[in-house]
Amino acid sequence: MERRSAVVWSCLLGVGLTLALPPACPFNSSKADPRLPQLIGCVFLHRYNVTCRWEAGDTPTTDYTLQVHLMLALQSSFFHQAVRVLISSSVLLRPKKQHTFTCTTSDTSCTARLDGTSVNFCFCITITAHSHNQNITSHPRCQSGRTEVMLSPVTLKSSQSVNGRPRCLNLTWSYILSDFPLAGSEIKTGDLKSQIEFVAQGQFSAQVETVNVTNKSFLVCLFRPDTLYTVRLRHRYMGPESPWSPWSNACQGRTGEDAPSAAPAFWRRVKQTDKNGWRFISLLWKPLPRFLSNGRVLFFNVTCQTESAQVLTDYGSCKDLHHTNTSCSLLLPPGRWSCALTASNSAGTSPEARIWLRGASETEPPAPRQMTANPLDDSGLDVRWTAPVDWSTGGFVVDWFAVREKNGSILYWERLNSSCTALVITEGIKPMERYAVSVKALYGERGAGQNTTVHIYTRQGGT
Structure with a gap:
């Protein structure tokens, strides 16, 4: 604001206010002075032109003349000296050079060419309204052309x-x-x-x-x-x-890559347990969406351990996981274990996703209640359930497979947060097919609870 005020004062000093400007209408003692045209604003294009808009006055007008008076810009080193001269002598400074750019129109806007003149100079702008019997000129507005300049595109x-x-x-x-x-x-x-x-x-x-x-x-x-x-x-x-x-x-x-901002969705499937309590486990995960991976995932990493931090030594197919992998299998000894999964790109590693598997002697927490599954059409199922009463859950897992493909191990699944108690499933769903759909509640370090399962056809074709 101070810089702009200095520019305006510099213009006024150089212009000498109304010096060399067209006169306003003459004094008329018998009538109230007519309202003059009011300048709304201008747009200066450096060295090219200036376009101004205004409001009409009271007098019926045949046309208007826009006058843009160029005033010699004062040097900044002369500014303070000029102020002292004005104060001491009350004499307005006369510019050493002036030029007027004009255009005439019957409208209330007009464009005058600047003929290569820089907008760095000071200008005083007036609007003259022409009628059949008189000309009325607005009060001048004086400013640096840069105040209203439209800069050229860079x-x-x-x-x-x-x-x-x-x-x-x-x-x-x-x-x-x-x-x-x-x-x-x-x-x-x-x-x-x-x-x-x-x-x-x-x-x-x-x-x-x-x-x-x-x-x-x-x-x-x-x-x-x-x-x-x-x-x-x-x-x-x-x-x-x-x-x-x-x-x-x-x-x-x-933009550059950043470490993944979230853990992959992670699940497991217990395929079989032998008489000694060893379990053959499939670990399953979903690729991170682009907005969470923050780059191209290079690899996944799986680690498993007991509560006492005993680390698994044989990871089966869960070693050296490529970015295209979404599952692997390993043998877990008897007892309570947890497995963690991370995703890594060139910038770092994601937070870990962790699942827990109970020992054989542990009691399973309860299953969700009132589960229903209804076909929506040939390729969709609507699944709903109610959370267990008096239990705090960390979410739910819904999984499903075509019954005739059970031995093919094509398992589809979705992990949901604790506020979700419904899911429309479409992945892997075909017409006239019977599906086993299960819902399990997750209980943090206690692992997954018992599952509730229903069998449903996409289109009723048998029982």
Whole structure:
């Protein structure tokens, strides 16, 4: 605000207020003065033109003339001396040079060419309303052209990831010096206001955010990791009187990877138990969605241990798990065990998902109640249940398979949080097929409870 006030005062000093401007209407003692045209605002295009809008006055008008008077800009070193001269002598300074750019219209807006004149100068703007018997000129408004300048669009040169900053992009931009009426020092001191528009790949609605730009290279940290963005940049000079520039060209950049932000959904299937209590276990998990993996998962890792931290030594097919794996199998000795799963990418490792398996002598917690399953159509089942009474659950697992494929071990499953007591299942569902659908409640370190199972056809074709 102080910088803008200094510019306005500098203009007024250089202009000498109304000096050399067209006169207002003459004094008429018999009538009230007519309301003059009122300037609404202007838009200056550096070295090109200025467009102004105004409200009509009271007098019927045939047309209007917009007059934009160029005043010689005072040097900043002369400013304080000029103030002293004004105060001591009460004499208005006369500009050494002036020029007027005009246009005439019957409308209430008009564009006058600036003929290559920089907006860094001061201008006084008036509107003259012409009628059949008189001309009425508005009071002048004097200001730097930059107050209402629309800056030219800049060039966005690059949008690059930042090492160790997966939510950031470093943007680099440039401009043509002759088209941009701001010095580099003014950009550094914050006279430039800026916004970016960005949209992630696969999305249609763009976001616009204000950013702080004090250099031709700047950091923006508004993004998701490992995501391709299309970005554009625009500026305006200082305050709201200056309109936003057109958007720059679009530039693409991908943010860096971050460690996965969530554990994979994890489950198990006990395939068989021998007479000594050894169990053949299948561990199952789902790939992390892109917004949680924060990059390309490279591998999974499984570890199993007892309550006393005894670690399993033979992991069967659960060793060296590739990013494409979604299951593995191993033998667990008798007793109480837990197994943990993590996913890793180039930036780090996810939180662990853990499941617990009880020993043979432990009592299973209760199963969900009032379970129902109903066919929706040929390829969907609606499953509902009620949580066990007087038990706190950590969630539920719904699993299902086609009965005739039981020996093929094609098991589908979904893990849900404790607030969910219904699920529409469509994965692996075919018409005229009989399915076994089970729901188990999860009880934290106590493991999964007893299961409730129903058999259901997608379309009633038998019993």
